[in-house]
Amino acid sequence: MATNLAIDDVLLERARRVGKLRTKKETVTQALTEFIQRRRQREILKALGTIEFRKGWDYKKDRRDRASGR
Numbered sequence: 001m002a003t004n005l006a007i008d009d010v011l012l013e014r015a016r017r018v019g020k021l022r023t024k025k026e027t028v029t030q031a032l033t034e035f036i037q038r039r040r041q042r043e044i045l046k047a048l049g050t051i052e053f054r055k056g057w058d059y060k061k062d063r064r065d066r067a068s069g070r
Helices: 009-018 024-047 059-068
Strands: none
Touching: 009 024
């Protein structure tokens, strides 16, 4: 999908050099990929401590049961 964007040339060139990338397209693609990864990581971190586990759950027994096909 072709898209025209007005991106700060200095900023784009700095990002290209820091990322050791060859083209503007590679630089923008890498930046978007990293942006998405960071946002997903934030969502995971927000979830930490909010998940309630069953009391008395024996994860070792559960793992053994799964391994034996029960």
